[in-house]
Amino acid sequence: MSFVEPTAAVMIALEQDAFAVDLVRRARAFLKQLQRADGGWGIAAPDDESGWMTAWAVWALAQSDDDVAQRGVQWLLNHSGLRVTDPKEIERVKQVLKIDATITGWPWLPGDAAWIFPTALALLALNAMRIHEHPREQEAIQYLLDRAIPTGGWNIGNPFMVTGDLPPTVENTALALLALDAYAIENEITRRARAWLAQENFTPTAFEWAWRAWYWTRSKSQVSDLKASEEYANRALVALKELQRADGSFDGNPFTTAIAAMTLDV
Amino acid sequence: MTNFKISRRALLRLALGGGIIAGGAVVYKQTESVGFDKWARWMLRGQAARFAPASRVALAAVPSYDADVLGAIRALWRDANAPDLQNANVVVKPNLVDYITERPCYTMPQVTAALLQFLREEVRVKSVVVAEGTTFRRDPHALLIQTGYRDMLARQRVAFVDLNYDDLVPIPLRGGYAKMDKLFMARTVAQADALISVPKLKTHHWTRISGSIKNLFGIVPGVKYGFPKNTLHIQGIDAFLAELVDSLPTPKRFALVDGIVGLQGDGPLFGTPVASGALVGGGDFLAVDATCARLMGLDPAAMEILVFMAWAGLGQIDANRIELRGVGLDTLRKNYEPAPSA
Known part of the structure; x- marks a missing residue:
């Protein structure tokens, strides 16, 4: 299929x-x-x-x-994640998930809440269409900044759940950074996320390296420390190539292989 | 002037008729959101389930993951009157929700390994795969390494299927609990002869219990419903899980719960370990989960998700309608800290 x-x-x-x-x-x-x-x-x-x-x-x-x-684009602009308006519910969500539920982005499907991946992806799509000043984009940027994990990076949505901090995940962190880079957003949140992405204390899989390789190879113009960025990109590319299977795929997964392919033209 | 007289009998009939009409109107109003016909169907099936044979659930004592897990599964399979899976294509679905240090939130590979060995060598299934569609991460490979599943699967020479990216098969939803008429499901599950749900014994901050039924969330493709498949939570977790249980296309099913070390408190991720030393098995997912609740010292009648499904006739939760076999429940019971309300 x-x-x-x-x-x-x-x-x-x-x-x-x-x-x-x-x-x-x-x-x-x-x-x-x-x-x-x-x-x-x-x-x-x-x-x-x-x-x-x-x-x-x-x-x-x-x-x-x-x-x-x-x-x-019209479909995207006509759809957004759920927005909480009830003051009591806003306060409850703040306690349980540590987010501002009045700010929303894009959902996976209509009728759902907003999540990091579809929000960052929609921003990149609108940026590719040279749309930069739409209020939905401004809100989506605020959404990404609000949902960031204090120590750096992004989980799938909220940074906290009931009693525990959620860990960053590579795909959400890399895509959110790509989106914020596209809109020239640079602050302590993006710097901490980049620092997390530069760490190598993760389980080395093709998926982990593919997302890192994609981000570091695309971020050169955004990162002040260009030399470090190139070093991260090279390390990720070398590690990624070592994980390529004989059939050319990465983990036999077309999705991971497609993300890896993002780095092949640099 | 005509003298209109009404007999006492006619008056009683009128009152009775009026009462029935008024009662019907109340029921109709109360069930308007789901539709009276659906409500009546669920209610009648639930009443019929009261006269069905008791569901059988088996318990085994397994003090640690180094103990004889295979022997315990063999006993459970027999005691629980498991379905005949000889020559069947079987999907084994553990719970690989995430890997967090010192949080026993996933099904341990020793349990899944023993089950795979049992299915191939003793039950003689035609084929078996381990499958999962993770909810918090898009890619399972790091999880497979961290949890020990990659090495275990290599040793067992069993394939892993990522249900998040499998081909999609539309499954008609027959229950009517959720506001959906179909659901896309991974082809590996939709076309299997049997599904074995192998969850972790744990509490859950949304559903109070995370057992064999909640574990079914992993068979729904994330690439369609997103991560963490929240679109389906929006349908109402209880309603959606009832839909999954009712419409599961695999003809045969079984649940094997890893309660050797369970998780209490803030499940499904951040709870703390409890050495329960138990495995639980059965073909009625609801009866298995109700037994798991009792094993954790919790009351299944206080868990909306179980109560609703039992009311709708999707299984048994009443202790009098569950026939326990194997090691006594009281011997294995440990009082778990309930999940905090979210």
């Missing part, structure tokens, strides 16, 4: 490569074919509901198919 996410990610990675023209053309056709009547995308052909994949498709088609991507 072909999915939107790896297709879009590989398309973004290979868009400038001359040898991949035919691949990119087929990927474009696949994505355009899967656009739903409401302008959004599901995750694959059997999925009859638009959701977070819309951001991936908009980003992938931003350069080549403006009219198609614009319909996706």
Whole structure:
């Protein structure tokens, strides 16, 4: 089964490569074919509901198919995560999850709360469409900053749950940083997140290295310590290549392989 | 002027009819949110379940993960009257929610390893895979390494299937509990002959208990429903889990609960260990979870998720409707600290 996410990610990675023209053309056709009547995308052909994949498709088609991507942008702007308005509930959520529930971003699916990954992805998609001043973007940036873990990085959504701090996860941290970099947001939160991402006290898997490689290879223009950034990128790329399987994949997973592919054109 | 007279019998009939109509109106109003027809179907099935044979649940004492787990599973399988899985394609679904140092929040690989060995060598299943769709992390590989599953699976030569990225199969939802008419499920589960839910014995801050039923959240693909599949929580955790139990497409099912070391307090992640020294098994997920609650010194009748499903006839939670076999419940019971209310 072909999915939107790896297709879009590989398309973004290979868009400038001359040898991949035919691949990119087929990927474009696949994505355009899967656009739903409401302008959004599901995750694959059997999925009859638009959701977070819309951001991936908009980003992938931003350069080549403006009219198609614009319909996706409208879908994104028409959907947001749940927003809590009841003062008692706002206070309860503050205690249980340590977040400001009045600020929202993008959900995985309509009707859900907002989460880090779809919010960061939507920001990157809108940035690719050269939209930078929309109030939804400004709120989404505030959302990411509000949900950051005090010691650095992002978990899937809230930084705390009931009695315990949640740990950062690489995909959410890397994607949130990419999004904030795209909007030139630089502060103590992004510096702490970058410091966490630079640590190497994690279990070395292709997934962990692929996200780090993607971030460090893309962040060069944003990071003040360029030399350190290049060093992190090189280390991640070397480690990532060592984990490539004989069949060319990373962990046999098209999603992880697509993220790894993001680093191949640098 | 006509003298209109009404007999006492007619008056009683009128009062009775009026009472029935008024009662019906109240029930209709009370059930409006879900629909009277659904409510009546659930209620009637729940009443019918009172006359069904008791569900059998087996308990075994296993003092540590170095003890004879295989022997205990063999006894449980027999005592719980497990389904015949010879030549079946089986999916074993442990709980790999996360890895946090000193927090025993996941099913230990020793239990899953012994189950795999038992299924292949003694039950003689046709095929078996270990499958999970993690909720807090998009990728399970680090978890598999940290929890010891990668090495265990390599030794057992059993494949791991990431249910978050499996092909999607739409499953019609027949229960009507959640406001969904279908659910996408991982093909590996949807096409299996049997599903064995292998959860950890633990408390949970949303559902009070995290047992064989809550463990089913992992069979839903995260790539569709997001991480941590919150879209389904929005449907109401109780309603959605009832839907999963009612509509599970695998014809045969069994639950094996790792209670050798359980987790108390703030489950599913941040609780503290309790050496319960127990394994629990059975084919009725509800009866297994109700027994797990009692094993933790908690009252299943105070757990909405179990009460609702039992009322709807999806299994048994009444101690009088559960036939316990193996080691006595009182022998293994440890009083767990309940999860904090969230």
